[in-house]
Amino acid sequence: MGNTETSHVPPETHPRALGDHTWHDHAACRSTPHHQVDPELFFPDPDELDRIRAAKSLCAQCPVRRTCLDAALEAGDRDGIRGGMTEEEREPLHSNLEHRLDYTRVNEVLAGRDIHLTKAERRAVVRAAYQAGTSTERLAWLLKVTEEHAEKLYRRTSREIRNRAAEQEKPRWKNPDADRPDRDDLGTAA
Secondary structure (H helix, E strand, O other): OOOOOOOOOOHHHOOOOOOOOHHHHHOOOOOEOOEOOOHHHHOOOOOOHHHHHHHHHHHHOOOOHHHHHHHHHHHOOOOOOEOOEOHHHHHHHHHHHHHOOOHHHHHHHHOOOOOOOOHHHHHHHHHHHHHHOOOHHHHHHHHOOOHHHHHHHHHHHHHHHHHHHHHHHOOOOOOHHHHOOOHHHHOOOO
16 A cells, blocks of 8 residues: 655745746636636736735735746736736836846756746856856756857856956055155154
8 A cells, every 4th residue: 555645846946947837737816616716806907906905915825926926027927916016016027137146046957957047047057067067068958058159158157267266366456655654654854
């Protein structure tokens, strides 16, 4: 009598993979025969405060709220309430998306998951892989690029690390007057 039940990892534990929409199945806004949700609730007019509060209340209970927000940002979805945020609340996030740097997502890619990354996250993957001694073949596979491009990324990372180290070793320029004695230190002429 073996138990064939497998343990379930909640969807929020790991970022979603490219094309993965299975998180929808866990969303609090998903209608089921026992839990009917009107999808229009999530598309209120800006002055419909009661509907906004009701939608946000449902989002607050959602186990995949962050995944929903990520999906909305990555898809450029600017309409309605997504991830517990209104259109206006998400606007600054849309503007800054390319600068997002989520190390959870970086680590997931390094572990082999296929996740849509921002430019900042891609740079972090390359740097971490370089520092870990990951082969160019593996980096190419992780980022879905050619091995030649992976080599180029490693060369760029190597230069960045070398230049940063050189900047830190560079002596700081002193104020030329700093070594001059103060007038009070000169004493008086006889």
